[in-house]
Amino acid sequence: MSKILILGFPLPSENDREIVQARNIRALQFVEALAGEGHELIYAAKPQPCFDHRTNPPGVHHYVEIDFTSRGWRSKLESLIGRTQPGCLVTTDFLASYAATFLNLEIPCWMDINGDPVAEKQAGLHRQGTDRGLLSIPSIESRVLRAGDRFSVASTPQRYALIGKLGYVGRLNTRTFGFPLVHSIPPAVVSFYRRRPQPSAPLIRGRWVKPGDFVLLWAGGYNTWTDVQTLFQGLSSAMKEDPDIRFVSTGGPVVNDRPYQEFRRMVEQSPSRERFLFMDWIPRSELLQLYEESDCGISLDADCYETELGARNRLLDMTGNGLLIIASEGPEISFHLAREGFGRLFRIGDATGLSHRILEAALLKKSGSLPSKEVLSKRAFDCFGVAPLSRPLVEWARNPTFAPDRRTISRAFRMKAAFRGMLRDWRTRFWGVNYREPEDLRAIPVQNDYGKRER
DSSP: OEEEEESSSSOOOSTTTTTOOOHHHHHHHHHHHTTTTTEEEEEEEEOTTTTOOOOOOTSSSSEEOOOOOSSSSHHHHHHHHHHHHOEEEOSSSHHHHHHHHHHHOSSSSEEOSOHHHHHHHHHHHHHTOOOOOTTHHHHHHHHHHHHSSSSESSSSHHHHHHHHHHHHTTOOTTTTTTTEEEEOOOOOOOOGGGGOOSSSSSBBBBBTBBTOOOEEESSSSBBOOOOOOOHHHHHHHHHHHOEEEEEEEEOOOSSHHHHHHHHHHHHHTTTTGEEEEEEEEEEEHHHHHHHHHOOOOEEEESSSHHHHOOHHHHHHHHTTTEEEEEEEEHHHHHHHHHHHHTTTOOOOTOOOOOOHHHHHHHHHHHHSSSSSSSHHHHHHHHOOHHHTTTTHHHHHSSSSSOOOTTTTOHHHHHHHHHHHHHHHHHHHHHOOOHHHHHHHHHTEEETTTTTEEOO
């Protein structure tokens, strides 16, 4: 058993005032995985509005809020480390990982990068129509990649992307050859996602929708990579074929409000607008009630690198609460859910494919073939449990170790490499392109124009 300091964002609870984000769910997954091993957990969280932990969250022995975006955060955190003497540090998201690089640590550090920050930045800049701030995230990420002893990411494609980035900051060196620097830890069905049927009165059944209507639920934000055009076209086409289809949306804009506002404008101009219901952000208890009253969950993304590299926690929330899902291809978790029988996929940007999937699901309900929510929820916890999916972190925490190249790539070494690169570029302008360094060339036989070998 180890004493572990975790740095991240507040853990979600059933408090209706909390707007839970992916970073909160990721933190909970790590806490549940480590607490299950009996470790003593010290949790330092950045305060968030509406989150209030007056007592320690389940599995956490000591909980403290330290705002690492405000003045004096570093001394507070280093004081906590000095008092508690943890054996290792675990960060649960990109911002917390960046903060950890400024600490004077003499303990091994596991850094999590939940989603590709560069791909997320690209999607955001595309929506804004500007490249301002384009290079800020790569410079921050390079600092993180130079500092961690182990890294975890949200998907296998993101793992490969991060391996490439590690090579560009010098971490794929002689000391780390064969050493597992990066691990894929997919999102899991955490306890927060557990199905809890609500005893309250219906929110929409018998009021806005008839008992026999087929209800599609969108649960969560409309982020910069949400393909609202395909969403609207697919829904409209399906509604023309089946008058019993209804669409219910919770959540709203995330970071940029253009996708959400664009979708609302299209709906307002649609002849089927009365069959769309927008509830915006609602309390958790009401969302759980909507899960009980809905027939199918829906999620889709635009064709971009963030979609390919990232994850979608909302899909696991829906499956954990017993909903089948209709989702676009792209995120790795979508393929995993479809393979396990939790839903159907359609190609990114294929409005016709989306419409067909909706009509297929609606037909399942009419024929009485939709699986029960109890069965789907139990299967989701069996297939996507926290412990098996978080195994790399769990195994490392049993015996935390430094990376083999810890503190071997100094700033002077990097400056020398940069200078030699500039010199090589200058030499290439006049004497031709040559990949090998000059000292290597002296030992390589060269073939001249006349077929003679010369040194």
